[in-house]
Each structure stands twice: as C-alpha cells, then as structure tokens.
Amino acid sequence: MTEMQRRASQLYSVLTNKRDEIVKKLNDGTNFVALLQNQLISERLFDWKNRQKLAQVGVPFDNRDVMLDEIQMEFEFLAEQNWQLHMFASWTLDLLTRGPQINDSHAHSTASNLTTLADQLTKLLFMLISQSFVVSIQPEPVLKTQHKFVTEVRLLIGDKLGIRQHLVNTSVTVKIIAEEEAKLLSSTQMNHKDMCVQSKTVGSISNDYEKMTMDERGHMAAKFNNSKLTRIAHRKPPPKGATADMKCTVNAQAATDQKYALLFHISPFQLGNLGKFDVWTLSLPIMVTVHGSQDCDAQGAIIWHRAFASVSRSPGTTDITAVAWKDLAHVLQHKFTLFTGARRQLSDSDLNYLSEKLLLPNVPDQKPITFHRFAKQNLRDDVSFSFWEWFFAIMQLIKQKLLKFWDEGWLVGFISKQDASQSMMMSSHPTFLLRFSDTQTGAVSIGFVCEDDDGQKVPFHLAPFSIKDLDQLSLAQRIASCPQLKEIRYLYPHMDKDDMLRYFDSEERNRGGLDSPTGYIQSEIVMVAKTTNKPSSTSVLSGGDSPSSLSVQSKSEWSPGEVVRPSASMDIGEDLASILSSSGLDSCSGQGDVESLLGPGFRAQLLPQPLQHIDLSFVDSYDNSAFFRHE
Template sequence: MAQWKHMSQMLQCLPSDTVNNLYPSNSFPIEVRHFLAEWIERQIWDNFVLEKVEQESQAQALLDQTISMLQLIAQQNTNVLDQMKLMHISRNMAMFHQQPLQFAVMVRDILAKERVLLDTPIQMHSSPQFQQYPNRESSFNNMQDVDHLVLKVLEVQDIRQAMHELQEELNWERQNYEGLQGPIQQNGLDPTQSEIQKLQNHIQQLEYNVKAMATKRFQLLNGCVDCLDQCQTRLISKLKEWRWDQYKATIGQPFDDNLNLLQTWCEQLLGVNGKLRQELVLIGEPIPELKESLGTLLQVLIQSSLVVDKQPPQVIKTQSKFSTTVQYLLGEKVAPGKPVVLKAQIINELQARNQISVPGDNVAELINNTAILEHNTPSKSTCATFRNMSIKKIKRADRKGSESVTEEKFALLFSTEITITGCDTPYRIQMISLPVVVIVHGSQDKNALATIIWDCAFSKPDRVPFMVPERVPWKMMYNTLNSKFTDEVRTKHDLDQYNQHFLAQKIFNKPDFADDFSNILVSWAQFNKEVLLGRPFTFWQWFEGVMELTKKHLSTYWSEGLIFGFIGKQHLHLILKERPNGTFLLRFSDSEIGGITIAYVSACENGGQKIQNIQPFTKRDLEIRSLGDRIRDINHITYLYPEFPKHEVFKKFYTEPQASPGGGYIPVSLLTKVGTDDNSDTSPAPTPLAESPQSAVGFSVSDDMDLDIETILETLHQED
C-alpha cells in the first residue's frame, strides 16, 4: 500500500500517455491497482517468468483471487457506476484464464515500472532528460520483448498441437471415405450422393486447413528465430555495456554490478532456443537455414554468458596473492555430472588481440590458476572463485623506444569446456579480464596505475586490445581527474573551475595562459612520462600524491569546502592581496608530492603586506598532528578566506587536551610553530645525509621493501 500511496500522488504530475501505458485499460486498468493496492503489494510477483510453466498454478491462484476480490468489492460498493465498472473489469480479466502466467508477469512489470518512476525526480518524466535513465527503463522493455517472444513460441506450439488434432481427424475421415468406396463400387451407387460429397468436401477442407496451418507455423517459426536473434543481439549489447560500466568504475564512474536481470535474460533465451529447435525436429522435414541459425545463436549465447564478476587487481605485483571471480550466467543449465573446471592464464597484448590461448606459449607462471564452477542456491549464481592466485614470474615483450615495464598491459584469460543440458556437444568458452599491469616492486605502483587510468579513461568500447590514443583533449583529461578524485576521496565536492585551470597550466607548463584549455591536446608523455618543469616527478605522480593525502587525512575538510585546493601563485596573490592580515587559505603544494600548505597575509616591516606560504604538511606530519590542531596552533592565521573566523570553522576538528597522566609525571604536548624572518639567519645549517650504498645504482631500499635478486634485476632493467 505504501508504494501505491506515493504512486497515486505522482500520477497527477505524469503525462496521460505515461499513465495509460502503465495501466492498460484492456488488461489491467488503474481501478484494479487502486482498489486492490494493499493486497497486490503483499504478494510476491518478482519471481514470475513466462517460460516457467511450473509457476502456472501459482499464477492461476493469484488471478482467481484478483477476480474474486474485484467482484466482492463491486458488490459492497454503493456507487452504481463503480459497481458496473468493477464487474466489467472482472469479466474482462477472465481472458487470462488460458494464460495466467501472462497476467502475473504483467503485474510484475507494472510494479517494477512504478518503482522506477518513484526513484526518478518528478520533473524528469515529462522532459527529454528522462533519457539519462536508459538502462533502467530499457531493461524492462527488453524483458517484455523476451516475454512476447515466449508467447510467440507458445503460439507455435499451439498451432502444432492443433495441426496434430486436425491431422488425426483427417486420417479418420480418409479412413471412413475409403471404407465407403467398396460398397459404392459393388452396388453401383452414385458417388455424388450428398453424404459422400459432404465427406469429400470435409476432407478437402481439412487438407486445406492443415496446409494453411503448416504455412503459418513455418512463418511463425521464421519470425520467432528473427525475434530471438534481435533479443539476443540486445542481450549481448547489454553484457558489453555491463563490462564497459565495470571498467569505467576504475575512474570513479557509477556502476551497478547486479547480474540477476542479465542472468534471467540469458536463461530465457536459452529456453526459447531449445523449444524452437524442438519444434524444428517435430516438423519432420529438414529446414537447414533455421537449424543453422538456431545453432549459431545457441553457440554465441553459451560463449557470451561467461562474465568476470569480480575483476583481478589491475596492478598486480609478482609473488603477491590476489583473487578474482568468474560467473556463468547459464550455470543452472550446466549438465550434471563431471565438474566444470576453469583455467586462468596470463596473456599479452598480441594474444588478447588474436583472442586465442596458446598453451605452449605462456607469458607468465601463474600459481593456483584453476577453480571449479560451483552453484550457490541462495543467490542462484554459479561462480568459480580463484582465491590465492599469484604470478611467480612474467615474460615481457621487447620494449619500444623509451617504453617502460609499467606501460606493458596484460590480461587474464579464463577458459573451460562446458556442456549445457539439452545440447549434444560440449562448448569451448573463454573470457578475458580487464587490462592489468604486472609489477615487481611497490615503487612501480603509481606508474602502473597511470597506465590503467589512461587506458580506462580514453579507450573505446569495441577497440582492438589494448589500443588507446596517445593524445586526448584536456576536457576529457580533466573529467577523468575529477571523477577519480571524488571517487577516491569519497566526496560529492568536485574540483572547481579554478582547480581545473591551474591543473591545465601545470600539465601544459603555461602558468601565464588565461584562455580556455578545453580542446588543447594532452599527451600520455605529459601525463606520466615527462617530469614537470623544475620537478623530479610527473604530473600524475604529483596529482596522485595529493589525492592520497586528501583521501587519508583531509576528506572532511575538502567535502565541506574548507580547502581551496589547486591554485597557482599568481591567482593566490590576486585574491589575497587586499584581504586583512591573518587571512589564509589551504592549497595543495605545487613543489612537493602529497603536501598541503597554508598561504596567508602578513604585515611587512614597512607597513605593507606580503603573502607567506608555510612549509607543506605531508602525510607523516598529519599522522603526528591533525590539520585542524595545526591551524589552531598558528596564531598568525585568523580568518579562512574570504572572511570566516578560523575558530568557528575549524572548531570541530580540534582535539581536546588529554588528561594529566598519573604517576606524578608532568604532561607534554606537541604544538606547531611557524618560523619568522627574524631567526632565519640563525637557523643551523642542515646536516647532509650520508650517501646510501645503493645510490650508485639509482635506487634506495626502505624498511618496508622486501626485494629478491629477480626484483632488483628487473628494477635495474626498467631504469636502464
């Protein structure tokens, strides 16, 4: 009743065409939904599928209850017009007695469409912008198409049954006619007598009817195969769309990973294919073109139903465990007996393009690379889970020019042989994962992730693996950065136009450029191959460091708009130059990876003003003392730009003083102190660091690194 309560309020805002399409007057008028609302919503309709004939009795019971309740409400209603209307509706609904499942599926779809409408802002329904919800609406339309196809198959079966009965009657009448031929010839009777003539005419009519029904049956079969082809083409398209959305989730785009609807769709199409192949056999004469079409459709469906449900990590470190899950959407139709074992192997770009598995040409040694396809009854899913896979070693291709190991893409290929109930032969099926980059050391992680981000953001859906453009417009790059940033930080607060402009200035090294960067092309080299001017790091390494810092320590500050973020020094001076002393803003460091700094207005000795930038706080600094407490410590800053008192804005981020420790100890605390120009000359000179023994070979070893000889050699090879 709760759903109808909200739906009835929405109806007055919907176009009349939408309402009429939702509640068709000839089958399920709106009065049925209104008078039986509470009862309808208490029943379970979602499980009904036209193909499942075992549900007919349940559907018939619901139909009978619906008609009975309408008649009862009509009798109790004091309004004569309502009485007549409800009785008329109840009589019309009796048409579903021959096909009660069609009634149950119709109610299922109506309730589902109501939920879609209720989840959609009202103003969207009457505008073209409603198209931004195509997947949800088209899913119901596609399922309805399959339901209509099932009805067509039922019609073919009905015609076949009717033909069988007609043929039996024709055989009987022919036998009767032959039985009369003897006496007519022996007694010299006139064969044109009325009874004999009637029998001849009846036989001719039966023969004509059988032939006409055979023609109609063939036409319907042709139509069903064409319709099945169309439905399956849409299904394959939806599966590709699901995989594409899964890939785009890498850069933070929304993704609904539910496969239930697609699984139901696969199962229905498999059932329809089986029934049509059965009808072809029952015709008794070969129709090779239809048989071939159905065989091809069956093979494509069986092979397309393998889905990588949970992708492996897209950056995989050798000698490290990882997991992945493969789901088979036709799992309930797998023939019982021998278990289905899936095998996983690593393939390179060339093998991915050829879509082949070469057993004797493995590019990697993969540990724990087999898993059994198992059915989960509660979830109705059939999956193979690889829990402890590991790449022992990898064989790389010859690199071109300055290409590094973190730019080489691989994929996991999953394959098996499967037998479907009702099919004579086993089928070889396979599916590849999203692209992965294999690394041997944690220091390669950021560069490998850059390869994946670029590939995900700028590749085309039907590309040749793993082709991706070398240059893209800045507006595409910015949208990717913004999507990835908001997803990682888990915020709805986007990067603004000032952030966007500064990021463009930085990646193009044009600090004085004030025009629009949108259509200027940015290259892969500018993104993560060439270091920024005057810096020892690339654009992506710098941006990723900011993103990581914000994600771990500054998420709430950012979400509440307290961090200005990415801003150039020219813009910084422009907006702060006329502000009172002590006005400050928070910006990400331009010169250090993963740092945030405080820029503030301070007084000069001559009475003027200057902009000061406090040494950036890094992840390690903020682990020791939070940003809020550091802001409280610094007396030089008083107002957050443009004019918010800092103690009002940041108060909730302040840490309460700890209670005095016991045992007679004197309490201690940490405070942030900002140096001044007065003591700069007296500051001790920095002590030089001892040279690392590893500096001669270009890398250093930190406490958390665990290197073996192979790893060191590959790291050296990469740097060479």
C-alpha cells in the same frame, strides 16, 4: 484410378502447404530470436560492460546488480525460445525422413530448409551460452604481487536447459596472460581447438580454480576470494647496444606500461547432442606492480584505458591517444572522489586550475590532450614530474592526511602561489591559506601575511609539508603551534581558526602534559617560520614573533621550500623534490517419383520465393568456433 490420383493430389497439396507454413513460422521465429539476441549482446550487455569499466574510475553505477539480473532474464528467455524452436525443427525433420522414400522435390527442399534452420539455431545457442559467461565483479585495475585479489564470474543463462546438472563437477580456472594474447583470443587468430590451453600464462596464481555454484537468487557463479598473484614473468631486456639512459627508459616503460588480463575458463561440458561447450571469458585489461613505486605510473595508464578505451578487444578498435579537456576533467573528478573517499568533489575553480597545467594559455583552439602529455611529459621545464604524478600524489596526501581539511573546505588546495598571495593581501582581515605545492609532489603549504618593519603587508609561503613531514607533526598541530599564526584568527576566506582546530583532538595537538612513570617529561615538536631577513635572537619559548628557523626542530625536519616571487614578498627558499613514482538430409532413393504416382494432372508446387534471409552476420563477428567445438 484417375479419381484416386486427383484426391491424392489434393491431399498432397494440403500437406505441402502445411509444410511450407511450418518452415515459414520456424524461419520467422529464428529470425526474431537472432534479432533479439543481437540487441541483447551488442547493446544491453555491451552497455553494462562499458558502465562496469567506467565504474572503476569512479563513475556511478549503483544499479549494476539489478541491471545484470534483468539481462540474465533475457538470456534465459532466449535460451528457452531457441531450444523449443530447435526441438520442433528437429522433430519435423525426423518426420520427413521417416516418410515414404520417394523422389519428392518438395520434401527435399523442406528438409534442406529445416536442416539450415536447425544449424542456425545451434549456432545462435552456442553464441548465447558463450556470451553469457561474464566477469560480474572485475578485479582491481592494478594488482600487486603477493596480494590477494577478488573477482567473480557468472553464467547468465542460469539453470536453463538443464545446464546445472552438467556443471556439477565443473570448475572455473583463472590464469594471467598478456594483453596481446588476450587480443589474439578475442580476435580468434589462434588455433580454435583448446585455445585456452594454448594461451601462454605469464605468471602464477594461487587458488586458481573455483566451483560453479548456484545461489538462492538463481546466480550461477564462481567467486575468487582467496586467489593471489604470486609471480609475474620478467620483462624482456632492452636491445643490446643501448645506452644506460635508454636501458633505464625501456625498463621503466616495461614495468609500468605492460597490460595483462585474467582468463577464466569453464571445463568443457556436454549439452544434449549438440557437442561440447568450451566457454571462457576475459577480464578487463589490468596492470601488475611488484613495488609501491610503480603504483603511480600503473594507475595513470589504467585510468586512461578505463575512461577512454573500448570495452571490446575486437579487431579494428584503436587506442585513444588524445582527448578533449572536458572529457579528461570529467574522469579526474570521478577518480578523485573514488580514490580519496572525499565528500567534497572537485569544483569548477579546481578544474580550471588543473586545466591551466595542461592547456596552453590564451589559446582559443586548444589541441586534444595526449596520454604522453597527461602522464609522461614533465609538467613544466623546471620540474621533473608529470601532471599525473603531481595529481596522484595530491590524492594520496588528501586520503592519508588531509581528508577532514578537504571535506570541511578548510583546504583551498588548487590555487597558485601568486593568486593565493593576492587573495590574502586583499582580505579585510589577516588570514592564512592552505594550498598544494606545484613544485613538489604530494605536499601542502601554508600561506599567510605578516607586516614588515615599515608596516607593509608581506605574503609568506612556508616550505611545503609532505606526508612524511605530517607523520612527524600533523597539519593541525603545525597551525596550532606556529607563532606567526597565533595572531591570525581566520582561515581564508573567513573561517574561524579555533572552530577548525576544535575538530581535532587535543591529545593530537599536544602530545603529553602528564608526567611519565619513568620520571621523564614529554616534549612536543613546534613549528616555527622565519619571516625576517636577519637572524632573530628572540627565543621561541619567550613568544617572539620571529623565532630562529632551527628552534626546537632540527633543520633536517623541515620540508624543502618554494621560492616566493610576488612583488613585496620575501623568499624562504626551495629544494625541489619528486617522488617515483584483457546436416544435411541423406539423399533418399525411392521406388519412383511423386509426379508419376499422382498422375499427369499433378504439378509440384515449390515455394513461390526463397525463405526470408536471416541475418547472422553478428554471430560471425563473434566467431563462435572460439567458444565451442564438436567432438
């Protein structure tokens, strides 16, 4: 009997050692999976999302698809490793429960450790699947009601774990919620059960669901190509007792400062015996406009967010209210190229000119530029528009009317009236210059030099031309037809005017020439400029140098002008204008205990030290209860 107990004790020691080895290897594997998963989600996926955000202000992100495919491969790898570890832990635990039901402290300890590991792996898998649901194509930052938008969501674990068969009849729905609601969702401050159902929608979307499909590249995605925002909820009215001016201010802020988010939700699906998955994701914060006049303010708010806000909505993240000029200049440079489609980027001299609009002169220690200064505060005391309104209108002007001028360098653009006058005066030959007005939004002015009665050079700046003015007569036509510019050969500094005009079709410059079949002859609008203080009796048709300001045009067709006040220059006049602008093991009862069975020589060997701690704090930071539920 004693010999049998001795041999049984030896065998049991081997068994306990093997159990310990298995538990240790499972623990090491779980720890390794947790480490890789944390790096994948907190670093690689976060970086991809941040670059996706910056791409919406024009920062290049050419390899976004390749990078996301690489991230998907890592999600798939971790899903497989997790599943294998989970199955092995569950299988080992099942073997323990099927063994002799005796009081075995080591078996109890092993079962408890295996149960803990299985729970940790389940928690990691839930997080992995929920975080793999991403917006692969973000909607436009500013959505317009009654206009279609395009977006796409993707499940990065692909068809691993047989998820595809669970999603055969599964749809992805989209609805629009307030950004405040999106932050509550992300911070899980709402009831976890049916969170997405509880979320309050603030608008209506047509074609608000799509099927999850898998393409030949292994992308499991839902594409929304025909969805339309049909309605957005009205904002709250201002408090009672407010003045009329305050009401206007509150309404304006409510219409252009309210952010929203698109909430995407996959129908709950079962995965093995792990429970139901309730997976959702959010778009980046978006703005909504119901009228074109709101576009400028909405674009200003969203560009600031895309450039400087965190991609995360987690608690503790604060909005950036002020930034250094160099950071803002970098964003403006990219936004300018993205919006206008121009090949020519903003130069250092352009950016220096822009900085003068926002920074105090001759102050070495400049304060950061606030969003209020950037998009809300008037550019100067004598104008009624902000820096962003002025810059946005210039981008619209270039995109719609002056893109060729800008790309070819024919348009200096960002230069002050005084500097333009000085540059033209110092030129060795007569030149004219094209610049953007800084007293009127979205307007271009022609500056040139004429000689007065005493033969002295005098700079002139024509009243600025808006998009509406250029609709009536293009800038090329104005240059070609203006009598004062006919004798000026060079566009500043030394570009041949005729070479520039050849780029434009002759039909655009001279509308007509052929007799009309109705017997009428076609006419053309000719731009003239008054460059003398006294009215001239010389007719435009006779080729006089100083034609009447009315000429062929009526006075109503003239743009409001700018006052020219350099020394020795003549004023033309000014009329300011402005535009409106996101198990435990069941305790077993045995017939005895292992010590009594193996004899007095046996001593139970527990693990010399606890299992290595697995850091799952990063999982808790995402609060997976927001992503899944057991039913």
